[in-house]
Amino acid sequence: xxxxxxxxxxxxxxxxxxxxxxxxxxxxxxxxxxxxxxxxxxxxxxxxxxxxxxxxxxxxxxxxxxxxxxxxxxxxxxxxxxxxxxxxxxxxxxxxxxxxxxxxxxxxxxxxxxxxxxxxxxxxxxxxxxxxxxxxxxxxxxxxxxxxxxxxxxxxxxxxxxxxxxxxxxxxxxxxxxxxxxxxxxxxxxxxxxxxxxxxxxxxxxxxx
Numbered sequence: 001x002x003x004x005x006x007x008x009x010x011x012x013x014x015x016x017x018x019x020x021x022x023x024x025x026x027x028x029x030x031x032x033x034x035x036x037x038x039x040x041x042x043x044x045x046x047x048x049x050x051x052x053x054x055x056x057x058x059x060x061x062x063x064x065x066x067x068x069x070x071x072x073x074x075x076x077x078x079x080x081x082x083x084x085x086x087x088x089x090x091x092x093x094x095x096x097x098x099x100x101x102x103x104x105x106x107x108x109x110x111x112x113x114x115x116x117x118x119x120x121x122x123x124x125x126x127x128x129x130x131x132x133x134x135x136x137x138x139x140x141x142x143x144x145x146x147x148x149x150x151x152x153x154x155x156x157x158x159x160x161x162x163x164x165x166x167x168x169x170x171x172x173x174x175x176x177x178x179x180x181x182x183x184x185x186x187x188x189x190x191x192x193x194x195x196x197x198x199x200x201x202x203x204x205x206x207x208x209x
Contacts (some may be wrong), residue, residue, distance in 0.1 A: 001192050005048065009055040016052040017096070020110055028109065032135065036142055040166040048118040048189035051135070052109075053116040057128065060120040061168070069121055077121065078131050086127060087112075088134030130187060144186035149208050150195060153209045154180045156202035163194035 012031075015066035019028045047054055064070045077083070091108050112133075119128045129136050143149075143203045152163075161177040164172045171187035172194055174180070183194070185208070195203045 001196060003084045007190060008049045012050045013052045013055050016109075020107060025105065025107055025109065030140055036056075036138055039139050039143040039146060043185060043188060043190040043191045044136075044143040046139060047129070048191035053113045053133070054129075054189070055137075056113055057116050057120045057125050058168070060117045061125050064121045071122060072124075074123055074127055078119075078127055080131065080182065084134045084137035087132065088137065091134060126170040129169045129189075133200045140186040143169055143188070145208075147186050147208060148205065150183050150188055150192065150203060150205050151183040151208070152181045152183055152203070153202045154178070156200045158200055158202075160199060162197045162199065166193045166197050168193070177190055181196050 001016060001109055015031075016028065031050065032046065034049060038111070039046065061070075091112070094106060095108055098104045116128050116133070119132060157180045159174060159181070161174055161181075163181050164174055168191075169187045169189050171184045171189070175182055181194075181203070183203075190205065192205065195205065
């Protein structure tokens with residue numbers, strides 16, 4: 001499962017590089033729109049397998065952790081619920097103005113990728129995923145009620161918190177009373193990192209009840 005995910009990420013990273021070099025951003029917009037619609041059925045697979053920012057952030061996070069650059073203290077501005085929507089509005093406005101006024105196509109996605117890397121050098125991945133990324137904000141809306149998603153079998157969960165620790169989007173939370181893990185489909189990237197690490201096989205990708 002992990003190898004399939006890595007190979008898929010590399011393929012789409014190469015494709016994204018081609019899109020950037022060719023300047024044909026419509027291709028990537030098509031990929032995202034299909035993923036946005038698909039999230040309503042299969043969950044946020046775009047984030048877990050396709051997103052080039054997530055791929056770059058994974059490498060960045062490992063480096064930052066080894067060098068002890070990341071901090072747990074996150075400023076309030078990076079926790080604002082309206083921040084990703086503001087960034088989305090800014091992206092759209094910038095693309096329109098640059099194309100109509102300046103006759104240029106600015107590499108907005110590339111700029112966003114650089115921003116994701118810079119933020120991840122200092123903060124954990126979930127900060128960008130959940131509070132900055134405009135794509136994540138859109139996908140959380142369609143992915144919230146996904147027909148298929150990663151779920152926890154409460155009868156098998158032993159509350160070890162291993163799944164919680166490996167989740168880069170903080171989609172997995174241990175419930176205070178039951179001490180059983182629960183996965184938020186709106187945040188889950190469907191990457192299956194939690195499924196792989198679960199010692200009792202309590203987590204699996206399945207049809208939502």
